[in-house]
Amino acid sequence: xxxxxxxxxxxxxxxxxxxxxxxxxxxxxxxxxxxxxxxxxxxxxxxxxxxxxxxxxxxxxxxxxxxxxxxxxxxxxxxxxxxxxxxxxxxxxxxxxxxxxxxxxxxxxxxxxxxxxxxxxxxxxxxxxxxxxxxxxxxxxxxxxxxxxxxxxxxxxxxxxxxxxxxxxxxxxxxxxxxxxxxxxxxxxxxxxxxxxxxxxxxxxxxxxxxxxxxxxxxxxxxxxxxxxxxxxxx
Amino acid sequence: xxxxxxxxxxxxxxxxxxxxxxxxxxxxxxxxxxxxxxxxxxxxxxxxxxxxxxxxxxxxxxxxxxxxxxxxxxxxxxxxxxxxxxxxxxxxxxxxxxxxxxxxxxxxxxxxxxxxxxxxxxxxxxxxxxxxxxxxxxxxxxxxxxxxxxxxxxxxxxxxxxxxxxxxxxxxxxxxxxxxxxxxxxxxxxxxxxxxxxxxxxxxxxxxxxxxxxxxxxxxxxxxxxxxxxxxxxxxxxxxxxxxxxxxxxxxxxxxxxxxxxxxxxxxxxxxxxxxxxxxxxxxxxxxxxxxxxxxx
Ligand SMILES: Nc1ncnc2c1ncn2[C@@H]1O[C@H](COP(=O)(O)OP(=O)(O)OP(=O)(O)O)[C@@H](O)[C@H]1O
Ligand SMILES: [Mg+2]
Numbered sequence: 001x002x003x004x005x006x007x008x009x010x011x012x013x014x015x016x017x018x019x020x021x022x023x024x025x026x027x028x029x030x031x032x033x034x035x036x037x038x039x040x041x042x043x044x045x046x047x048x049x050x051x052x053x054x055x056x057x058x059x060x061x062x063x064x065x066x067x068x069x070x071x072x073x074x075x076x077x078x079x080x081x082x083x084x085x086x087x088x089x090x091x092x093x094x095x096x097x098x099x100x101x102x103x104x105x106x107x108x109x110x111x112x113x114x115x116x117x118x119x120x121x122x123x124x125x126x127x128x129x130x131x132x133x134x135x136x137x138x139x140x141x142x143x144x145x146x147x148x149x150x151x152x153x154x155x156x157x158x159x160x161x162x163x164x165x166x167x168x169x170x171x172x173x174x175x176x177x178x179x180x181x182x183x184x185x186x187x188x189x190x191x192x193x194x195x196x197x198x199x200x201x202x203x204x205x206x207x208x209x210x211x212x213x214x215x216x217x218x219x220x221x222x223x224x225x226x227x228x229x230x231x232x233x234x235x
Numbered sequence: 236x237x238x239x240x241x242x243x244x245x246x247x248x249x250x251x252x253x254x255x256x257x258x259x260x261x262x263x264x265x266x267x268x269x270x271x272x273x274x275x276x277x278x279x280x281x282x283x284x285x286x287x288x289x290x291x292x293x294x295x296x297x298x299x300x301x302x303x304x305x306x307x308x309x310x311x312x313x314x315x316x317x318x319x320x321x322x323x324x325x326x327x328x329x330x331x332x333x334x335x336x337x338x339x340x341x342x343x344x345x346x347x348x349x350x351x352x353x354x355x356x357x358x359x360x361x362x363x364x365x366x367x368x369x370x371x372x373x374x375x376x377x378x379x380x381x382x383x384x385x386x387x388x389x390x391x392x393x394x395x396x397x398x399x400x401x402x403x404x405x406x407x408x409x410x411x412x413x414x415x416x417x418x419x420x421x422x423x424x425x426x427x428x429x430x431x432x433x434x435x436x437x438x439x440x441x442x443x444x445x446x447x448x449x450x451x452x453x454x455x456x457x458x459x460x461x462x463x464x465x466x467x468x469x470x471x472x473x474x475x476x477x478x479x480x481x482x483x484x485x486x487x488x489x490x491x492x493x494x495x496x497x498x499x500x501x502x503x504x505x506x507x508x509x510x511x512x513x514x515x516x517x518x519x520x521x522x523x524x525x526x527x528x529x530x531x532x
Contacts, residue, residue, distance in 0.1 A: 082416065086417030089529070131532075
């Protein structure tokens with residue numbers, strides 16, 4: 001579904017990603033893990049079109065989407081939920097969600113999606129008229145996820161959804177992702193919370209200093225000695 | 236002091252405030268969405284005035300149609316200048332957008348003023364009135380044009396509000412003002428929203444210039460005064476704040492008419508600037524300044 005080949009990307013003169021190659025098949029739940037500053041967010045930005053790659057190729061559903069602007073990548077069916085969420089702070093929960101379906105012109109479908117999001121996150125239905133800027137951290141994450149789902153994406157890309165959340169809410173977020181996966185959504189997840197992530201994903205890539213250094217099924221990676229030592233914090 | 240004079244001052248200021256409000260709303264919108272400190276706004280006001288003049292006098296169209304022509308043409312002029320000037324600049328500038336865009340508008344203002352001079356000469360082109368009636372309000376008789384220009388400004392603002400609040404594209408405009416990346420990620424084409432926003436701002440200015448034609452004739456430099464006053468408005472209420480710009484328009488309109496009465500034309504600007512400096516000293520975010528960035532919530 002998504003194929004990335006030898007992706008090079010960075011900021012101005014600073015190159016961050018070196019020859020990153022990865023792929024995601026339809027219906028898979030894939031994780032991208034790595035230390036702070038490894039370039040995970042940069043990879044996602046390049047996929048979503050917030051950053052123009054300096055080289056390499058990104059294909060989605062057979063279409064070469066390398067260098068497409070973000071709004072066209074959204075149109076192609078990729079929804080990117082950023083670390084900073086990028087919510088419309090001065091708008092209500094409902095308006096944020098409706099904007100998530102900006103490209104959809106079918107009112108019935110929008111209504112269906114809205115109900116779907118509200119059944120996933122009942123709290124959002126309760127807070128419907130509340131301004132996004134006044135939500136709690138957890139509610140914001142849910143709103144961002146909900147907004148991302150409103151476009152019926154083929155691929156959902158999520159950057160550190162557990163960031164800054166209380167452990168119990170982190171659990172809810174992870175459950176939600178699992179549920180989405182069970183419903184057939186293809187997912188690419190970036191997380192610091194490596195153990196939990198590997199427990200719910202099918203496969204994972206390890207990114208170190210801008211290069212993919214490991215790629216295997218999550219099960220294997222949970223047993224991987226190197227990973228255990230450096231990322232899982234076990235001896 | 237006579238009560239009638241106070242009433243007259245307030246009325247004049249209020250009607251003038253309507254124009255400032257609609258001009259300032261355009262400025263606030265352009266800044267809120269595009270981060271452009273628009274110093275060529277007055278030239279679109281003048282363009283609207285010229286269009287209305289030629290439509291009304293030369294072509295002999297009726298007033299409503301003349302104003303419509305002026306609005307459509309200033310909308311188009313705004314759209315074209317955005318595509319031709321600001322769009323390429325945006326693609327190229329990295330980081331220094333606000334400064335670059337400001338300089339571009341300042342340059343554009345000079346170029347447009349000189350184009351007006353070349354094409355239309357240093358000649359005042361005015362009309363005595365669009366509508367040959369006078370209205371009686373609170374015992375004062377006022378020319379119909381004044382009242383109608385005021386209502387046109389109010390209707391334009393209300394229409395803009397409805398557009399921003401109730402339509403899909405309007406919501407997208409507000410979204411861009413609040414979070415550009417968020418807007419891109421939900422599939423909004425920023426380039427189109429920016430062009431539309433600039434065109435709408437220019438249309439507001441053009442309609443203002445057109446509807447005020449009998450009160451202030453078209454002239455190459457006629458845009459300076461409304462530009463300064465509307466900038467005064469957006470500076471005191473906080474840049475990029477549309478509802479604030481409406482209230483501010485009336486404050487400045489009334490303030491100007493009162494200070495004009497007491498201080499005369501020379502000192503009136505001094506009074507305005509003093510008020511501006513005091514506000515900036517004590518409330519630098521503007522009267523209605525908020526933390527969250529948005530154009531109209
Ligand atoms: N906007 C930017 N401009 C310049 N350099 C940046 C920018 N964003 C990130 N970088 C640099 O790129 C490198 C990779 O950053 P990136 O955000 O992709 O890391 P990450 O893996 O997501 O880290 P984290 O786990 O902390 O989120 C870092 O060295 C960072 O300093
Ligand atoms: Mg990151």
